[in-house]
Amino acid sequence: MVDTTEPQEDNPLVDEIHRLLQSLEAAGKVTLLGTPDALLKSIIEAAARIFGAAAASILLVNEAEGVLEFKVAYGASNKDLVGIRIPLNQGIAGYVAMSGQPIAISDVTQDMRFDQDFAKSTGYVPHSILATPLLAGDQVLGVMEVLDKINAASFGMQDMELLGLFAGQAALAINQAQIIENLSVVLVTNLKRLAAVDMEGSTEHLREVLEVFPSVGSQEDMLKLVELFAEFFRMGDAERETGLKILSAFAEYSQRQRQLSRGGSW
Structure with a gap:
């Protein structure tokens, strides 16, 4: 003390x-639950289980370098995503980070914002994505994504609202850190x-x-x-x-x- x-x-x-x-x-x-990394990991794992998602991740904004960095990741991929950086304006996560708006996409192959080359490089190409910003006031701290509902075709509006609750908890942990x-x-x-x-x-x-x-x-x-x-x-x-x-x-x-x-x- x-x-x-x-x-x-x-x-x-x-x-x-x-x-x-x-x-x-x-x-x-x-x-209260330990380090921010451990807390974020527990949040993303809980979100993936509740949504029945095949994969989920949290990316943090690094404004100085103009990138999004994978902080925690869960689920289907043959590559460790943690630490990988992508341009801040790249892909669906980049769109959410730049716009500050959540998004639900039922078929990513029909969306021009989807970065298929990057997805292939990770070993997992999703079909549907739900993504929401991590906000501290008006500032976007990062993005939370859940990919592919295992027992449903895509994500709905209720899913978006629920993911927002998880994102709020993650944003608190990040802001505190x-x-x-x-x-x-x-x-x-x-x-x-x-x-x-x-x-x-x-x-x-x-x-x-x-x-x-x-x-x-x-x-x-x-x-x-x-x-x-x-x-x-x-x-x-x-x-x-x-x-x-x-x-x-x-x-x-x-x-x-x-x-x-x-x-x-x-």
Whole structure:
């Protein structure tokens, strides 16, 4: 738990770091089922089962790169879709992302927006698709798709309304993850500022740890690190320096391991 006691140091930067640590912990508690990836996976699997769909997926918008990226996928395909990127304006998912409107297509072969070449490359070519945007206010965060009802010819209006409910839950999880990511960026920036103005040994180790902090893979791991930083702020100077030395050594080891691993070979 992050200590809510006011820091003893009379330093506005330290005060701001404490506030960020508290905000990150509070934001992290909102994701009750674990990490955002695990939550999205459970949502898409539940949607596929309820719709009786052969496949389903969630794609997230990356505006900076102009792409949609498969975040989670379920069902019929001989290829792992997770991590695959497609242009933001490509295919039916791209249309939904750009328009912000849901769509139901009973026969994709009759729709010019359908990207058949990409579908073939995944090993599964659907017949019908139901897709809806993941919205946070007016912002499109991504797209949720379900493909091919196993026991019906196509999707109907009731299906579209139901998928919208699933999409709402997914959007909440994604939005929460983005809030935590943004807070963590500000936290790291302020910690680096603190290390820059304090040239004592403890902050030298802090700078080394911060070199790898932004590359932490999951939200769960990042929140654990936030708790560690909060604990360090509660420690005395000697304890803090010892703890940061240990973290610094582990960070250096982790970087070496990643460098060695890189040396290998719709």
